[in-house]
Amino acid sequence: METAGSSIISALGAGSGVDFTKLASDISAATYAAQRNQITARKTSLEAQVSAASQLRGAITGLASALGDRVRTGDLAPKGxxxxxxxxxxxxxxxxxxxxxxxxxxxxxARSQTLLSRPLASRDALVGEGTLTLRFGTVSGTSFTPDAARAGIDIAVTDTDTLATLASKINTASGGAVQAYVATGTNGAQLVMKGREGAANGFQLEATGMGGGPVAGDLEYLGWTPASGGALLQSTARNxxxxxxxxxxxxxxxxxxxxxxxxxxxxxxxxxxxxxxxxxGTSTTAITSVMEDFVVALNDIVGQLNDLAAPIGGELGNDPGAREFRRDLAGLSGRVVMPGAGTNDPRTLADLGLALNRDGTFKLDTARLNRSLETNPDAVAAMFTTGVNGVFATVDRFARESSLVTDPVSLGGSLSRYEKQLAASDERLTRIAEQQEALRERLTREFTASERRVAASQSTLAFLRQQVDIWSNSDN
Known part of the structure; x- marks a missing residue:
């Protein structure tokens, strides 16, 4: 980086010939190299530890999530x-x-009411001006009992409304309580109206036209009540x-x-x-399948733990969270899954066949699982629910305990600690960079001042040499 001082020296063509700008940069970098390298190495180690702790925490959390999916909506979900x-x-x-x-x-x-209107020439035929009132209630033979909790719906019909536009107005005004459309058949165009299921969702149409009576072109032609008839009742609403x-x-x-x-x-x-x-019923096949998959998943986690927490070369070789995780994992088969179980009912994961090998891996004791399924299938099935107790709740609780950032001896606590140390390393590297730059600038200023003094001395020396040469020539 060129400074004002170095530029002046370069322009004058004077100086010692030493690149003081580069010298200042090299000295400042060398001054902080040991600290920077040490912190960078520590940061690399911390990043590996964060990755390892996150991997283990993600593995147990993923297992709990997958088990929950199978219990809620998968092969373990209760089915009738x-x-x-x-x-x-x-x-x-x-x-x-x-x-x-x-x-x-x-x-x-249950059934909905379906009503067909008297036919008109086409869907574009005018229906006549007036008011059409929809009333909801129960239809029984020729009687209608209105629903007192539901007010009638008045639909204003203009002299330009057709059978098609009237269907649209009924749909909008009723908010879907009655679905209306026009169907054209051998008798002409008819308004089809369908209510919702249930006896209380019957309806009648009270039409007030221009006084022409129930003839085509007057709105009364489309009215219907159980007593008056007129339209064609295809089905009565019922429960x-x-x-x-x-x-x-x-x-x-x-x-x-x-x-x-x-x-x-x-x-x-x-x-x-x-x-x-x-x-x-109880799906014994599904339970056996889940326990087999559960053992495979646990052994996968054990394999990851053995690699990441190996005493020599493992990123978490001396990590308290990893040690606690290993202890909890080894005790998983003995955890009480159903605290309120009866004397002879299965209570632990061991009762479902989960067993621990000497090397810390798991195996499925199929004989013990089958014995539990044969002697008390309902109690086994009750262990695979989404309640506060059961296999899923136990594994989910284990995953949450392992992820607690407030617990210093959990994976979550270790992860939190490493992340804080990583952030502190980043801050320290930033401060070192600032200190190094300040040193470089100071040295550059000092070297520039020295260069000026050297240049002045060289200029004076050159002048003296010139005078000596002149005096020497004049003597000759």
């Missing part, structure tokens, strides 16, 4: 089975685990009716909720007089 699957579809919300079996008989499906273990139930829709254990039924067909069995 119907002997007659055509009757309904069973859904279990995440976090719930219904058990047992039920007798299900569906005697009626679904069913019985579960002999208990009679109704539902306004074909999606039935509020059932034991929290499961939901989507009814699809009736089976009057032929009840079907709904059961929530």
């Amino acid at each position: 089975t119907l002997a007659n699957p055509a009757v309904a579809t069973v859904t279990v919300p995440p976090g719930l685990s219904p058990r047992g079996s039920f007798s299900l008989e569906v005697t009626q499906l 679904a009716t069913l019985s579960l273990d002999g208990v009679a139930m109704t539902s306004p829709t074909n999606r039935v909720t509020g059932l034991p254990g929290g499961f939901t039924l989507d009814l699809a067909a009736t089976n009057t007089g032929a009840p079907t069995t709904l059961s929530f």
Whole structure:
């Protein structure tokens, strides 16, 4: 880097011939080289330790997450089975685990009201000016019982409205409570209106036209009440009716909720007089598969731990968090998974076949797992839920404990400590760079001043030599 002083010296063509700018830069760099190299080496070591601790923490956290996915929505999620699957579809919300079996008989499906208007010549035919009022309630034969909690909806119809624009106004005004469209068939264009499922979602159309009566072109032509008729009632709104273990139930829709254990039924067909069995069984195959995968995943973590925390050459060879993680991992099979389990019920991961080898790796004791599945399958199944207890909760708790940054002997505590030390190293390198630059500038100024003095001395010497030469020539 060229300074003002070095530029002047260069321009004068004077000086000692030494590159003082480079000399100042080299001296300042050499002054702080040992500190900088030491901190850089420490920073490299810290970065490796941060990476190693993050890898182990990510491995156990990933295992807990994968296990949770399988329990919530995967092969361990509770599923209901119907002997007659055509009757309904069973859904279990995440976090719930219904058990047992039920007798299900569906005697009626929920249905919506469907109404066809009298026909007009086309979808663009004018319907007549007036007001169309939608009232919701229960239709039974020729009677209509209005729903007192729902006010009628008045729809203003202009003299330019057609059958098509009227359908659009009904959709908008009802907010989807009635879906209307125009269908053109052999009788002409007709307004099709469909309500929502459930007996209380029946409706009638009260039409006030211009007094022309129920003739095409007057709005009264499109009105309908159960007593007056006129339009064609295709289906009456009704509730679904069913019985579960002999208990009679109704539902306004074909999606039935509020059932034991929290499961939901989507009814699809009736089976009057032929009840079907709904059961929530235990998938022993899925549990065995999960335990096999669990052991493989744990051994993968053990392998990473052995490499990263090796006493010689391991990034975490002397790390307290890694040592604690190894101890906790070795004690995982003995952790109590179900604290409230009965005397003969499985309580620990060891009861599910998780066993520890002498070298610190894991194995699956299939005989012990099978014995638990055969003697108490429901208790085993209860260990694979998303509740506060169970296999997932235990592994998730282990992962969280290992990630605690406030615990100095956890992986999280080690990671936090290394990250702070890494930040301190970066700050120290920044200060060294600032100190080195300050030294370089000071030396450059001092060397520049020295160069000026040398240049002045050389100039004086040259003058004296010139005078001596003159005097010597004059003597001759």
